[in-house]
Amino acid sequence: MTEKMLTKDNPYFIDFPKRIKAIQKAMAQHGIDVYLGSRLRTMSWTLDAFCPWRSYIVIPPEGLPTAITFVIDAARVADDSWLDQDHILGYGPMGGQDQVSLLAGLIKPYLKAGRGVIGMETGMGTYLPEGHLTLFEFVMLKAAMPKASFKNAHDIIDELSMIKDQGTINRFKEASRIVDIGHRAVLDAIKEGGYRGMTETEIGGLAAHAMRKAGSEWEWSFTGGNEIASGYRTGLAAGACTPASRRKLKTGEPLMVDLHAMFRLGLGDHSHNYFLGKATRRQLWHAKNFVDLIKLCLKTYKPGISPTKLADQMLAFTEERGFQDYMVPGFEHGIGLMGDEWRIGMNDGPFEYWTNPDHVYRKNEMLICAVQYACPEENIGFRYENPILITANGCEAMSKFPLSIDVV
């Protein structure tokens, strides 16, 4: 059943027609006649629908956009989206219905005698499902519209999507509430020796079950859904990506539980850490370092601070406490509606398509406070992730599961 018609009084309401108008206004300012979006984040931000298959949106200078996706999913996307089925079309391997023919057919009416500027989304990313226009797509589209010129224009949507509206914030809060339910289910399952005989995949699955029951659409991360690591896998050198394995949980080892839930394209992402059964003094020393660092980190995020300034403060603390060798030196990654992950802010840093270390955070930006502690020589590591909202004077952590590293 479709839930597309959210009214303005609904906490999760987002004004998508307003977003389209804002894009069209920016297109006019940038001299773009028609915008061709292809990134997953663009699809989510404009359609309010999850597009797991290669999809595109054609935004005209005025009026409604039209999206195309793989025909097997077009009716479902139309059912989820605020746009109707006449504006969500399917492509398939049929004459006139392939991606290039459809896109050219949608774009050409906005070119004058075949000439004009087509905004496109290209670049590179660490995130595999980013969805930049491929070279092949570009070559084929250029051949279909040889007199048109193409201009990389993703900055338009990156800029417009940076400051989050209330509907987006509320969706993230709900996704985080669901993640907390997943964490509670994990804790209930592993406490008092319940972890014995369990595997990492089982932990991931029982969390998923609890979160789905609470309304999560999926464990959205491309890193294997819920990331679970135990023992030496928690402390892989410079690591912060642990798809669950079939490894059995063992007494005396750390367990890292990194859960992901999605609610209306808003993303929950919270990691919690444990010791199974018992912990040595040395292990508890590592744990205290980590928890104290997270507390300081959450106190430090506020408008005006940048990734570099924050990292300087955090790394100074790690040096003071003598655990700098165990820190992966990064404290954040970007986040937005599904598909918007990793880079923070605009593509304006010293390295193309990486976070600008001097990006200055503003009120109502969101990011994942992400901290990884890794001590491979002692087979121990911890991860903290939590979506945070930059507020007027600080930040709000959206996942409320208590911060601690408990012996269970």
Next chain:
Amino acid sequence: MSTKKFKYLSKEWAAEVEKRCKAKLSPEKMKHITSSMSTIYTNCPDGKTRAVFYKLTDGVVETVSIVEGTLPKAEFSITADYDLFAKISRAELKARSALMSGKMSLKGNLVKALTLSPTVDRLNEIIATVPTEY
């Protein structure tokens, strides 16, 4: 016994198709659809391009007409060579196979077109029964 043959894409042929469709295709069989479709024949034997325009209202085949020049507005248009359409009309080739081969081009909403394709197949089955001189 001689059977009268209709010249393919002639007005008489179109009238016969319409007559047979009305007689054989009930609104239930045609799923009560309301739609329109132009099949555009390129490279006809006389070198011209012409189209057959079909209009269905609530499952009733209202119109089958031959058009040269400006086409009436249709929800779907399918373009291919005369020879390819002739093969489909003789039931030697399925329309779906022709579309998948890329030799035939469809304009219109693919999701809707796929939903309607069984009813279009029924239409083609009727066309195949018309004694035709190609």
